Structures are given as C-alpha cells and as structure tokens.
Amino acid sequence: AQRVTQPEKLLSVFKGAPVELKCNYSYSGSPELFWYVQYSRQRLQLLLRHISRESIKGFTADLNKGETSFHLKKPFAQEEDSAMYYCALSGPVTGGGNKLTFGTGTQLKVEL
C-alpha cells in the first residue's frame, strides 16, 4: 500500500524566511512524487514533480530515498506563496495507468 504523510496542518512563516514543507511516503516500488498547490479560490495545480528536478516559483524538492522524504523548500517566502500544498505519490492501478495518493495537505501562511 502507498501512503503519504504531511505532518503539519499549518505552517506559518514571515515574509523572507525560509520555508520547508515536510512530506514522507511509504511505497514499495520506485516512487514518483509531486507537489500540488491550491491557491485561495483556485483549482489544484501541479507545482513540481520529482522526475523534472525543476525549480518552480523558487520552490525545490529533493527525493531522499533513505529517509523516504520529499520535502518542499524555498529559501525566501513571499506573500503570494500562501496556499494549501499537497504532496502526492503516483502508483499503479488495476486496468493500467496510475493514480495519485495525496497527503492531508499543509496550509502555508506567509505573514508580513
């Protein structure tokens, strides 16, 4: 079974401070991980994916297989980063294809 754990429901930081949103996973295969973000009154959208090894809006995430983690980091938080962040793990489903298993989400609040 695959599982994603986001231990923090709410993370509050000041503008300009570093941000780290924690994500741990449980999966027997080779994990493919994502971070999705939901800004206020907007739909859920992809922020970044492990396979791309990209930096989006200043955010990065490194897969640590030893610690089974995929924490999301940003060196300097901006007010516009305030949103709900979901970590997600891709896994196979019956009939072919893949599904996403989501964590419970972390609400990031950036204060001025």
Add this chain to the structure above:
Amino acid sequence: NAGVTQTPKFRVLKTGQSMTLLCAQDMNHEYMYWYRQDPGMGLRLIHYSVGEGTTAKGEVPDGYNVSRLKKQNFLLGLESAAPSQTSVYFCASTLAGGPYNEQFFGPGTRLTVL
C-alpha cells in the same frame, strides 16, 4: 481550451436525494478521476476511468457510481445522498496513465447533504 470543467459548482441536497455531478474535459485525455476533499483528510480517490466505457473503484467508492459513456465526460452519481457525503468533489484528467503525468483538476463542486 476550457480544460476541466465541473457542473454544478454548489449543491445542497436532503438525505436520500440523488444527483449527478458532471465532469467534462476538452484535452482529449484518456484517464479521468473523481476525488473528494475533506478537512484533515486530503484528497481521496472515489472512482477512476482509464478510457471511454471503462470505470473502476478507488479508495472510497461506497455510495457512488460513475459512468464514462463519452471520452470527454465522466459522471459521478449519488443514488441516495447521506450527510457523510458532504464534501468538495474534484474531477481530474490526464493524457495517459504513466507515473509522471500531470493531472489537471476541475474547479470543484461543493456538496452539502442535510
């Protein structure tokens, strides 16, 4: 392109009533998904479809049925609504079933069952 759209945006039902939520996508995606989002529980997969005419159960399928008669549409039905089905429902689609593919989400339907 409209992307993924959902109808309706809001709905209030009484216990025992039925309703259908419609999801439509104009991206020619093969795979479609229905999730529910509840506070403190994240998004949980209800049902999914790997192509036109096919459907399968997700993590929390009880009390829901789905149909995918056309590739662009994925319908979620509640035959006899219960208060436990009060939630925000999201539809998503993806081009193919590979592990790296982005899922595109609809704006959500907020359902309240009294």
